Amino acid sequence: MSARIGVITFPGTLDDVDAARAVTKAGAEAVSLWHADADLRGVDAVVVPGGFSYGDYLRCGAIASMAPVMGEVVSAAKGGMPVLGICNGFQILCEAGLLPGALGRNRDMHFLCRDEWLRVENTGTAWTSRFEAGAEILIPLKSGEGRYMAAPETIEQLEGERRVVFRYASEAPNGSTNDIAGICSADGRVVGLMPHPEHAIEPLTGPSDDGLGLFLSALDSVVRV
Numbered sequence: 001m002s003a004r005i006g007v008i009t010f011p012g013t014l015d016d017v018d019a020a021r022a023v024t025k026a027g028a029e030a031v032s033l034w035h036a037d038a039d040l041r042g043v044d045a046v047v048v049p050g051g052f053s054y055g056d057y058l059r060c061g062a063i064a065s066m067a068p069v070m071g072e073v074v075s076a077a078k079g080g081m082p083v084l085g086i087c088n089g090f091q092i093l094c095e096a097g098l099l100p101g102a103l104g105r106n107r108d109m110h111f112l113c114r115d116e117w118l119r120v121e122n123t124g125t126a127w128t129s130r131f132e133a134g135a136e137i138l139i140p141l142k143s144g145e146g147r148y149m150a151a152p153e154t155i156e157q158l159e160g161e162r163r164v165v166f167r168y169a170s171e172a173p174n175g176s177t178n179d180i181a182g183i184c185s186a187d188g189r190v191v192g193l194m195p196h197p198e199h200a201i202e203p204l205t206g207p208s209d210d211g212l213g214l215f216l217s218a219l220d221s222v223v224r225v
Helices: 016-026 068-078 088-095 152-160 212-222
Strands: 004-009 029-034 045-048 083-086 102-104 112-120 136-143 147-149 164-168 180-184 190-193
Touching: 004 016, 016 029, 016 212, 045 068, 045 088, 045 212, 068 083, 083 088, 088 102, 088 190, 112 180, 147 180, 164 190
Parallel strands: 004 029, 004 045, 045 083, 083 190
Antiparallel strands: 102 147, 112 136, 112 164, 164 180, 180 190
16 A cells, blocks of 8 residues: 655645645655644645745744644654655744744845755655765755754754754855754654755756655655555
8 A cells, every 4th residue: 555645735835736746756645634624634644835824924834833734743743753844834843843943034035946956964864765865956945934043052953963954055045054954853754944845856847856855765764564
């Protein structure tokens, strides 16, 4: 039986269809999850996709973090379920307390939309096992509030525990601390990143197929015999 990976839709989500397509391309069943339903429908993993949940009112990801479905995601993540947050999804995971730190306005206060090279720093997570350590992957970045920030002691802890999963290969265009593009939870099951791997699953529609590795990695972590 193939793995079932849930993809959440909030009001304002705009990359859920792309995320579901990436899940299907990797060979799993994409399961639609609705923000107002406290039900994960028996999925094996969850993707919190990008967009502008609730119009980014109050603070990016803050309202979405309190949606009924997120209560279930938090509980499932604490039980070891793999969870991936992409762009706004990364913001939501930070707001929900599944990942430390916060995402603020880009350094130059401009919305960025460009392809970015990322370096894979940690291949021991549920979403990066298919990569080689130090590999550089080309993934689209599109965000206005993608600058990762955290208290100095948190940054020190993330670096010391190898919880920086992705780093911008060149200087972070958004001013992220230590050029951080993505981080993980202590157990490596929850990963958040600002660039969009779901937009890089085949060369025909993206700059590369490098992003597919995240979704294939998730399948390896939840494979059913």
